Amino acid sequence: MPLPTASELIFSEQANHNFSKTLGELKRSTLSIQNRLQSILHDAAFARRVVAAYGRPLIANERCGSWYIDPETKGGSAYFKSTDGHTGVWKFSSRRLNLHLLEIIGKHDGCIIVDSTRRGKRMPDAMSKTVPIWCSVLNRFLFSGQPQFHELYTPPQVVSQSEHAQIAALLPSFLAALEALNTPATELRHHVLKPLRPIWVTPESNITPYPQIFEDYHPVICCTVSRRVVGGEVSEGGYIQGAGDDTENWGHGLSPPIFWANKEVLVSTPEAKLPDLIETLVAISPIGGPAGGQTRCLKPTSCLFVSTIADMEVNTMPRACTVVLLPKITAECIWQTSPTRLDVGLGPHKLGSRNLRTAFPFIAEFVRKYLASCKIDADQEDSAKILIACESGKDLSIGVALVILCLFFDDQGHLMQQPNQRMNVDKNFIRSRLGWISTSMPDANANRATLQSINSFLMERPK
Incomplete structure (x- = not known):
């Protein structure tokens, strides 16, 4: 019997293509x-x-x-x-x-x-x-x-x-x-x-x-x-x-709480039907929104709160200075909707983070006027409340809260009796105030663009 030739041992390009395709399909089916x-x-x-x-x-x-x-x-x-x-x-x-x-x-x-x-x-x-x-x-x-x-x-x-x-x-x-x-x-x-x-x-x-x-x-x-x-x-x-x-x-939007609440039906559903089932469960689930969405106080203060926009609308805080950071861009001239509320249209995600840089002066002055009107003193600090809200309650709202902590609170977390904007702010000072936030809200996740906007505003202001 003659030995096979080299050309007979080497797969054709079409054979190699089919072999690679088969391996890819096998891997995708395994990673279902x-x-x-x-x-x-x-x-x-x-x-x-x-x-x-x-x-x-x-x-x-x-x-x-x-x-x-x-x-x-x-x-x-x-x-x-x-x-x-x-x-x-x-x-x-x-x-x-x-x-x-x-x-x-x-x-x-x-x-x-x-x-x-x-x-x-x-x-x-x-x-x-x-x-x-x-x-x-x-x-x-x-x-x-x-x-x-x-x-x-x-x-x-x-x-x-x-x-x-x-x-x-x-x-x-x-x-x-x-x-x-x-x-x-x-x-x-x-x-x-x-x-x-x-x-x-x-x-x-x-x-x-x-x-x-x-x-x-x-x-x-x-x-x-x-x-x-x-x-x-x-x-x-x-x-x-x-x-x-x-x-x-x-995951098609699946989150751990939704998975655990529906694990029996999920693991018993054929693969072909899982994407549609998951999207349905996500749409109807009351636990499908951002985790930790409740209104939370940033310690050691007793009057600075952050929230998701959805939770803020349910749990209102009357007479609080409220700053809402919207995921759509709006003109500055319509931001102030009442003497105690701003609806600041920054845009979504990183665009919103970058736009914070130009919005900070407006927000800081609004908060300063509010605090001045409250006539803050050591015995009546609870007369003032500040609420910051964004979509997630963990990014843009954290950025604004950090600026407010730097400008208007002393080292013990008390509102300064004279709410003039603090001037001696450097990176170490900003990090120390961010440490307050990370201790009160471990899930806070201000992204890099948000932090860059904070540093730019606080450290480049006229002294």
């Missing part, structure tokens, strides 16, 4: 919505096992972590970014302080922070490096006179000795950045009696099935719920590592 939802439920079951073992509250590291926690058992949210733990760009975030976790940790002697990661990684950088940096910096801040509590702990199976040493060398500068925010350490120390210590669990861990007591530290349990997939998803029988990631690419 149904497989993602089933994978989320699979990983959520592991989170419940960790709760049974450690007996601490589940904290979702947003955005991804909430997919793996039933809202009825969710103990809170955290905001640790993996990018702050990327090799060579390690960071302690002054925008994401996560100080609200200290009360939870102290009350329950620790917590379980839930996250996942994509194919190929054992755990996300948020769990292996960002949280450990946070624990070490806060230990140095809260227990400054006890250097035995200042050590950095990272998972040796993920973080090399070299990288660990490089991060440890930066901790003094991270501590200095936190101290520059003038955050009250004494107040925070009331929450925690022991230092914080990260502990890591993954589906590969051997978990002891009973609650453990840690006498020397509060455990911050970094729980990666996704099982590590080394090869392609096609070989995993439909399991997708990090299935809750990138929902904008597959």
Whole structure:
């Protein structure tokens, strides 16, 4: 029998094209919505096992972590970014302080922070490096006179000795950045009696099935719920590592609360019908709007509030100075709708953020006149209330609230008796006031363009 020729062994271009097309279709079918939802439920079951073992509250590291926690058992949210733990760009975030976790940790002697990661990684950088940096910096801040509590702990199976040493060398500068925010350490120390210590669990861990007591530290349990997939998803029988990631690419508007409220019907619906079903559930769901939309007071003030526009219209605040930031552009001449209300048409998203720069002078002067009319004094501060609202309650409204905090409030969070616009504003001062917001509203998320507009207005004004 003659041997085959080279031309007979090499696939034709058409054959290669068909082979590539088949592989693409196979991958798309594996990464289906149904497989993602089933994978989320699979990983959520592991989170419940960790709760049974450690007996601490589940904290979702947003955005991804909430997919793996039933809202009825969710103990809170955290905001640790993996990018702050990327090799060579390690960071302690002054925008994401996560100080609200200290009360939870102290009350329950620790917590379980839930996250996942994509194919190929054992755990996300948020769990292996960002949280450990946070624990070490806060230990140095809260227990400054006890250097035995200042050590950095990272998972040796993920973080090399070299990288660990490089991060440890930066901790003094991270501590200095936190101290520059003038955050009250004494107040925070009331929450925690022991230092914080990260502990890591993954589906590969051997978990002891009973609650453990840690006498020397509060455990911050970094729980990666996704099982590590080394090869392609096609070989995993439909399991997708990090299935809750990138929902904008597959979720059709589905959110964790809507998923958990309708999980039985979702996982029993054929793939072809899922997009229409999800869009219907999103449209009719009362929990489909922005999370945390209620009106919230920015501590340590007692009179500055932020809200979504929808919630503001339901829960009115009579006689408050109200600034509404609209997602459409309107002329400045029609912004003031009453002696106590502005409807400022900035436009949507980043356009609105950029337009804040030119709107700030108008808004600041309006607030100044309102406060002057209230005749603020130390005993009657509650006679004045300021409410800022935008679509999400987390971006443009945060930008305006930050400017108001910088201009009209003293270092104790009290309205200044003479509401003249403060002049001595620099980046450190702005960061310290932003620290107030991140502590009161951990989910606040003013984008970079909003913060740039704030810096431009506050730091470039005539002195």
